[in-house]
Amino acid sequence: MAEGGHYDIVVLGGGSGGYACALRAAELGKRVALIEKDKVGGTCLHRGCIPTKALLHAAEVADSSRESEKFGIRTTFEGVDMPAVLSYQQSVVDRLWKGLQSTIASRKIDTILGEGRLISQTSVQVGDAVYTGDHIVLASGSVPKSLPGLEIDSRRVITSDDALQLDKAPASAIILGGGVIGVEFASVWRSFGAEVTIVEMLPQLVPLEDEGSAKQLQRAFRRRGIGFELGAAYQSHAYTDDGISVALANGKTLTAEVLLVAVGRGPVSAGLGYEENGVTLTRGFVDVDGLCQTAVPTISAVGDLIATPQLAHVGFAEGFLVAERLGGLDVKPIDYDGVPRITYSDPEVASVGITSAQATERGITVTEVNYPLGANGRSVILQTQGQAKVIAEAAGDDGHPGRVLGIHLIGSRVGELIAEGQLIYNWDAEPDDVAALIHPHPTQSEIIGEAHLALAGKPLHFHA
Secondary structure, eight states, X not given: OXXXXXXXXXXXXXXXXXXXXXXXXXXXXXXXXXXXXXXXXXXXXXXXXXXXXXXXHHHHHHHHXXXXXXXXXXXXXXXXXXXXXXXXXXXXXXXXXXXHHHHHHHTTXXXXXXXXXXXXXXXXXXXXXXXXXXXXXXXXXXXXXXXXXXXXXXXXXXXXXXXXXXXXXOSEEEEEOOXXXXXXXXXXXXXXXXXXXXXXXXXXXXXXXXXXXXHHHXXXXXXXXXXXXXXXXXXXXXEEXXXXXXXXXXXXXXXXXXXXXXXXXEEOOTXXXXXXXXXXXXXXXXXXXXXXXXXSTTEEEOGGGBSSOOOHHHHXXXXXXHHHHHTTXXXXXXXXXXXXXXXXXXXXXXXXXXXXXXXXXTTOOEEEEEEEGGGOHHHHHHTOOOEEEEEEEOOOTXXXXXXXXXXXXEETTGGGGHHXXXXXXXTTOOHHHHHTSOOOTTSTTHHHHHHHHHHTTOOSSOOO
């Protein structure tokens, strides 16, 4: 381990954005120090993306074993062994963590374990050691948020961090927040046998997604027995003999074993010396321009620390952007509309581009089609329901729709399809362009192809 010294780039934070920046910068010949107070990989690897998706896969296996008879396979579901599930979850995390550490070491990056603090516009202190750099990259990430007056006790009132470590599935749960985190835990716990109710103050679950996808998800959750209160705000809570009760502003009171607070994540920026050294903040988020540059020429910021979508792959892209900018390469701002988004519930919700509501807000006239999964052979085999919605610019004088502005999918496994949607959106494809492509049969990828065929005026297995 290095003890102080000078580097081309010092990265404060070893999560998705920080380590991606360090890896790319090292590849470009920069001498890099990566400072991390816990474990490289950050929230995504240790407390977010990876462990939650491992839980979701275990939940899928539980559902498959319960429902196998409808496919002619007789099995017996004997319950959920949470310690074994957690062991599986941790094995996945550990394997990826070891691989990441090996990759970082192979790029000759100095990893400094300890809590860092910015002490000048070109230096970070860790313990008694000071690491200076021609450039500093802030990547200190985020933590779960709560609401005023709602104190987390990590027993009955818990965060997503706590939920990942529960040694037994709760018998019942109230989930405060119907965004990605809340919806995913609702899906997991329901598969594990819990009675679950989601409380969301906005009018739909997954509020950032298209209204059509939200309605389909709500319908699916009702079928699964997952309850939800929409347009309902938290008012107060109280402990009971065997759990917790939550009073809502609409007058209803809910009771459960645990309350999961899933109202979003806040930036880790307080007390780290940012503002003292000229870095400006808004609600705790570091202010940056389109190239992730702060108000200080020698300091950039990436990942959950800045007010961009809190997604690991966004952090990767921002880390790459900063590394390449500092490496003298020509870089362009990220089009955040073009970033794919996935909620890994059952069913999955996946999207890229803008929603119908956003198109209206932006004054864009559009044409759109909703292609039902019931018309797709592979989806029928998988016994999943949902739809593929494609939004395109309205037809011009030539009678053909313009470029595709949004692709919104809901159904089992559709997260694996959205990469094609990303290419369609980011390459400014039009429905006619995609309609000319041949999608393999029988696959779920056909839902994208057939939705574009319909928009191009030549539907196949579909009628409006």
